[in-house]
Amino acid sequence: MAESSNKAEYIVGVDLGGTKVLAGVFKNSLECIGTAKVSTKAQRGVDKVIERIARCVQDAIDEADLSMKQIGGIGIGAPGAVDFGAGTVIFAPNLEGWKDVPLKKELEKQLGVPVFVENDANIAVLGVHVAELKAKPKHVVGIFVGTGIGGGLILNGELFSGANHTAGEIGHMVVDVNGPKCGCGNKGCFEALASRTAIFQQIKAGIKDGQKTLLTEMLGDDLGDLRSGDLRKAIRRGDKFVDRVVEGAAEYIGIATANLVNIIGPEVVVLGGGVIEALADEMMSVIVETANDYAMPGTMKDVDIIASKLGDNAGITGAAVLARREAK
Numbered sequence: 001m002a003e004s005s006n007k008a009e010y011i012v013g014v015d016l017g018g019t020k021v022l023a024g025v026f027k028n029s030l031e032c033i034g035t036a037k038v039s040t041k042a043q044r045g046v047d048k049v050i051e052r053i054a055r056c057v058q059d060a061i062d063e064a065d066l067s068m069k070q071i072g073g074i075g076i077g078a079p080g081a082v083d084f085g086a087g088t089v090i091f092a093p094n095l096e097g098w099k100d101v102p103l104k105k106e107l108e109k110q111l112g113v114p115v116f117v118e119n120d121a122n123i124a125v126l127g128v129h130v131a132e133l134k135a136k137p138k139h140v141v142g143i144f145v146g147t148g149i150g151g152g153l154i155l156n157g158e159l160f161s162g163a164n165h166t167a168g169e170i171g172h173m174v175v176d177v178n179g180p181k182c183g184c185g186n187k188g189c190f191e192a193l194a195s196r197t198a199i200f201q202q203i204k205a206g207i208k209d210g211q212k213t214l215l216t217e218m219l220g221d222d223l224g225d226l227r228s229g230d231l232r233k234a235i236r237r238g239d240k241f242v243d244r245v246v247e248g249a250a251e252y253i254g255i256a257t258a259n260l261v262n263i264i265g266p267e268v269v270v271l272g273g274g275v276i277e278a279l280a281d282e283m284m285s286v287i288v289e290t291a292n293d294y295a296m297p298g299t300m301k302d303v304d305i306i307a308s309k310l311g312d313n314a315g316i317t318g319a320a321v322l323a324r325r326e327a328k
């Protein structure tokens with residue numbers, strides 16, 4: 001992507017997640033020079049979350065020893081349907097109360113810098129495409145597994161948003177019509193079966209049914225502040241139950257991958273998000289194997305299924321790419 005030299009020298013990328021807000025200050029070259037993180041605390045309400053985003057941005061700028069005046073634009077990835085033109089979050093299934101939230105307007109009022117809002121997974125795949133995939137493949141599917149599951153599509157080298165700017169909602173592809181309820185109100189969505197939320201629910205339900213797991217030894221009976229990294233530790237210490245649950249989620253990710261490869265025919269399927277970052281070693285081989293089992297014969301030829309090296313930074317990198325493109 002060609003960039004003109006009169007663009008702002010520094011930009012900020014923000015990844016608004018259901019669990020945490022991550023902000024990064026980037027040079028125009030996309031080198032990250034400062035980050036900050038706060039928990040989202042969605043249960044405190046929309047206004048409080050917006051205040052926390054503003055604080056997180058200020059912390060990241062402070063971390064980079066810069067001031068707000070030096071920032072040309074702020075890109076934000078939000079976990080749901082976004083009206084890019086208006087800068088509103090139409091609906092976010094993993095953020096309580098987020099319906100038609102004018103995020104751009106509110107943050108511009110608080111920070112005094114142009115703000116650009118996109119769907120989080122859309123910009124994460126954009127970030128991976130611009131900053132990581134040096135061969136610049138034309139067709140890429142991104143699957144980001146965290147609190148929910150986001151998806152993004154690069155088609156013919158461009159981010160594809162569809163007619164309503166809602167394309168790529170891979171997490172809400174129904175993969176089991178009799179499956180568990182999803183945050184979107186539907187049943188059996190991919191994210192209701194393989195997101196961190198789904199994995200944690202299955203583990204908690206198993207414990208209630210008497211399953212033995214090292215997690216209760218590590219964290220107490222209610223599992224306290226359970227994180228994806230705890231699952232990795234438990235599996236590496238031989239926890240068969242956690243291993244089975246994580247493998248089940250990996251199988252669903254493989255099935256979703258096969259569906260998407262059948263439909264899109266990408267060169268690369270890139271997996272990211274906090275769950276993949278923590279559990280790539282445990283999940284990737286199952287994902288690749290299952291995807292190959294379920295894909296139509298011939299469709300998997302020369303398709304790379306990879307874990308993004310940007311890890312949890314894919315979102316802030318993509319948000320910075322967006323801000324760099326849009327900031328005047």
Ligand SMILES: [Zn+2]
Pocket residue numbers: 171172182183184185186189191
């Ligand atoms: Zn859903």
